[in-house]
Amino acid sequence: MAPLALMQPLDSNAVEGVSRDEPAWLAELRTEWWSRVEADPWPTGAEEEWRRTSLDNLPRDGGLLLDAPVATYELDPRLAERGVIFSDLASAIWEHGDLVRAHLGRHETLSAQMPFWARSLAAWTGGTFLYVPKGVTMDVPLTARTTLPSGAYTYLPHTLVVVEEGASATLLEEVSSPDGQPVWFGGTADVRAGYGARLRYANLQRLGDEVWRIGAQRVEVGQDANVTTLNAEIGSAISKVGMDVRMTGKGGSSRLLGLLAAGDAQSIDFNSVQDLIGSHTTSDLLYLSALYGASHASFYGVTRVRPEAKQTSSYQECRNLLLSPNAGAEPIPVLEIETNDILRCGHGATAGAIDPVQRFYAQSRGMSAESAERMIVRGFFERVVAQIDSEPIKARVLDALAARIGSADEAAA
Amino acid sequence: MIDELEIRDLEVSIGQKKILKGLSLTVRVGEVHALMGPNGSGKTSLAYTLMGHPDYHVDAGSVTWRGEDLLSKKMTPDKRAQAGIFLAFQYPSAIPGVTVASFLRNIYNAVHHPKQPAADESDGAMPKYTGIPLAKFRKLMEEKMALLHMDPAVAARYVNEGFSGGEKKRLEMLQMAIINPTIAILDETDSGLDIDALRTVAEGINATLSPEMGVLMITHYQRMLNYVKPQFVHVLLDGRVVMSGGEELSHKLEANGYDWVREQVGLPSGVGDEVAEPVAEHV
Numbered sequence: 212m213a214p215l216a217l218m219q220p221l222d223s224n225a226v227e228g229v230s231r232d233e234p235a236w237l238a239e240l241r242t243e244w245w246s247r248v249e250a251d252p253w254p255t256g257a258e259e260e261w262r263r264t265s266l267d268n269l270p271r272d273g274g275l276l277l278d279a280p281v282a283t284y285e286l287d288p289r290l291a292e293r294g295v296i297f298s299d300l301a302s303a304i305w306e307h308g309d310l311v312r313a314h315l316g317r318h319e320t321l322s323a324q325m326p327f328w329a330r331s332l333a334a335w336t337g338g339t340f341l342y343v344p345k346g347v348t349m350d351v352p353l354t355a356r357t358t359l360p361s362g363a364y365t366y367l368p369h370t371l372v373v374v375e376e377g378a379s380a381t382l383l384e385e386v387s388s389p390d391g392q393p394v395w396f397g398g399t400a401d402v403r404a405g406y407g408a409r410l411r412y413a414n415l416q417r418l419g420d421e422v423w424r425i426g427a428q429r430v431e432v433g434q435d436a437n438v439t440t441l442n443a444e445i446g447s448a449i450s451k452v453g454m455d456v457r458m459t460g461k462g463g464s465s466r467l468l469g470l471l472a473a474g475d476a477q478s479i480d481f482n483s484v485q486d487l488i489g490s491h492t493t494s495d496l497l498y499l500s501a502l503y504g505a506s507h508a509s510f511y512g513v514t515r516v517r518p519e520a521k522q523t524s525s526y527q528e529c530r531n532l533l534l535s536p537n538a539g540a541e542p543i544p545v546l547e548i549e550t551n552d553i554l555r556c557g558h559g560a561t562a563g564a565i566d567p568v569q570r571f572y573a574q575s576r577g578m579s580a581e582s583a584e585r586m587i588v589r590g591f592f593e594r595v596v597a598q599i600d601s602e603p604i605k606a607r608v609l610d611a612l613a614a615r616i617g618s619a620d621e622a623a624a
Numbered sequence: 625m626i627d628e629l630e631i632r633d634l635e636v637s638i639g640q641k642k643i644l645k646g647l648s649l650t651v652r653v654g655e656v657h658a659l660m661g662p663n664g665s666g667k668t669s670l671a672y673t674l675m676g677h678p679d680y681h682v683d684a685g686s687v688t689w690r691g692e693d694l695l696s697k698k699m700t701p702d703k704r705a706q707a708g709i710f711l712a713f714q715y716p717s718a719i720p721g722v723t724v725a726s727f728l729r730n731i732y733n734a735v736h737h738p739k740q741p742a743a744d745e746s747d748g749a750m751p752k753y754t755g756i757p758l759a760k761f762r763k764l765m766e767e768k769m770a771l772l773h774m775d776p777a778v779a780a781r782y783v784n785e786g787f788s789g790g791e792k793k794r795l796e797m798l799q800m801a802i803i804n805p806t807i808a809i810l811d812e813t814d815s816g817l818d819i820d821a822l823r824t825v826a827e828g829i830n831a832t833l834s835p836e837m838g839v840l841m842i843t844h845y846q847r848m849l850n851y852v853k854p855q856f857v858h859v860l861l862d863g864r865v866v867m868s869g870g871e872e873l874s875h876k877l878e879a880n881g882y883d884w885v886r887e888q889v890g891l892p893s894g895v896g897d898e899v900a901e902p903v904a905e906h907v
């Protein structure tokens with residue numbers, strides 16, 4: 212196998228190196244973001260969002276991965292004719308420069324994630340670009356699947372999704388990598404749904420067991436737009452993701468779904484802000500985790516209802532099933548409500564073991580304790596799974612989960 | 625091999641509380657037994673103990689099924705089910721997110737196609753599906769649902785979630801029909817059923833019953849026994865079977881309660897009774 216092309220270390224020279232053969236505007240953009248990197252402090256661990264994940268052992272010495280894996284981007288030619296662009300971000304720079312330029316790196320995200328957001332925007336070498344022009348609707352889900360190479364490196368891909376007015380799309384991004392490789396995976400996503408747009412965005416994380424996934428997602432939901440995101444977290448050693456969901460347009464709605472399955476010493480830590488900015492917006496979050504071994508899940512979720520956001524409706528729900536006495540979970544919901552004029556705002560957070568009554572019931576029907584447990588966990592996940600309305604994505608997610616929770620087709624054990 | 629479930633001098637406690645104090649009872653395949661006793665006398669405890677519920681501690685006595693020790697450590701609840709024992713729960717549990725169809729297929733496969741552990745499964749990879757073909761299972765399920773006059777839409781609902789009392793009992797009988805056990809313990813399957821449902825469920829039981837099946841029916845009421853005729857009726861009091869008889873005993877109990885039994889066997893009034901009188905049921 213050819214050695215990996217790496218740029219090391221990750222500094223301003225690396226950023227310059229990455230942009231050497233790129234258009235000038237992009238080199239400038241990268242430099243601007245790198246200046247943010249230099250201005251913004253690295254998390255100290257005292258920040259509320261960083262109290263549950265220490266970055267002390269983040270593998271930072273690997274150098275920046277240059278030859279990024281490129282997914283196979285399949286798009287119906289008829290959609291391409293209508294202006295849909297679905298490709299890797301690096302190619303889009305050349306083929307649709309003006310469009311990318313109009314949208315790339317335009318926004319900041321949560322301050323907790325800014326160091327990583329800025330690094331990714333300065334030093335991305337891979338990622339996906341999806342653009343759906345006004346009024347174009349698609350039924351078939353798009354898939355961008357990448358497998359990372361072996362090696363010790365830093366990889367900070369950026370995905371940009373823009374769905375214009377009245378358009379609709381479904382995208383699954385899936386990333387996997389081999390076990391035993393100390394990688395810093397800092398993938399970020401900037402997702403925007405315009406007026407009346409409809410977007411389903413799923414992210415399936417199957418990274419190797421020594422990967423540190425430090426991610427950030429920014430989702431902006433326009434007027435009357437309808438967005439569902441799904442994060443299915445299965446792999447990695449450490450996963451820390453910040454979700455910045457901005458309900459900017461009046462009447463927009465979002466559903467934020469999560470399926471987390473972890474084992475061994477895995478740690479998954481999410482922080483989210485459901486920012487209700489526009490009036491009559493709706494945002495419902497449902498994160499479910501099944502925790503085995505000595506794994507741990509934290510969820511620090513903020514629902515913010517701005518003073519000018521009237522008649523909003525929001526919910527934050529985080530349920531953790533602890534499948535081992537050594538597993539742990541820490542769901543922390545925070546409500547910041549700055550108006551009296553709300554329709555609904557609530558939260559629910561639990562962490563607990565499987566109900567022994569359920570297990571005995573299933574076991575008394577002939578299922579082994581393990582098989583009964585897997586079935587109960589599948590049932591527990593069903594509340595999210597049932598909301599994945601794309602069948603191929605559902606199948607893909609269930610397939611990825613099967614190693615932990617079995618499948619409905621498993622013969623009885 | 626003797627086709628019988630033999631319970632001898634069984635003593636069971638839960639926590640510090642002694643519930644069964646030397647209970648003996650034998651159910652042979654092909655026989656229908658009724659077990660009656662006041663609230664809190666330990667009927668459900670007996671049923672749970674037979675099924676291997678981890679909370680019920682066997683202090684003394686034995687239970688053998690076809691000559692084998694049913695209480696041995698390796699006879700976990702699933703093994704007991706695979707050996708042909710079935711318990712219809714008095715209070716069936718909900719399993720959120722698991723559809724009735726999927727659950728039934730799982731339990732059918734668990735009992736009829738128990739998987740042989742393969743050597744190469746240690747990495748967590750899922751074994752190939754070796755259970756009943758889907759179409760065949762559908763047919764079986766629909767046939768049994770029709771037998772119990774169940775709405776086919778129930779198949780898509782989650783197990784016992786939001787089910788009425790009667791619907792739960794019907795689902796217990798559906799599971800019994802799917803599993804087709806050799807010994808069926810029915811813990812108050814008649815409770816919570818309206819008059820028509822009682823008849824339907826009883827017909828379902830009778831249709832499932834065969835000379836290859838033994839039944840231990842726990843009940844407070846005669847009405848079920850009018851449909852499913854027992855050859856033997858037993859009275860559980862003070863942790864023991866204190867009296868056994870034929871079908872006429874159940875009529876006598878229904879008419880007169882348990883005090884005369886206590887008197888006859890020399891127990892003070894109210895013993896073996898949590899509530900002095902059986903609680904009237906709302907049907």
Ligand SMILES: Nc1ncnc2c1ncn2[C@@H]1O[C@H](COP(=O)(O)OP(=O)(O)OP(=O)(O)O)[C@@H](O)[C@H]1O
Pocket residue numbers: 638639641643661662663664665666667668669670679714898
């Ligand atoms: N988990 C438990 N913890 C403490 N006590 C228990 C437990 N389960 C049962 N018991 C007690 O054991 C006794 C027997 O209960 P059991 O449920 O077996 O009675 P039963 O005969 O089935 O009554 P019913 O007719 O009301 O169904 C009761 O006094 C009950 O309170």
Ligand SMILES: [Mg+2]
Pocket residue numbers: 667668669714811
């Ligand atoms: Mg009972």
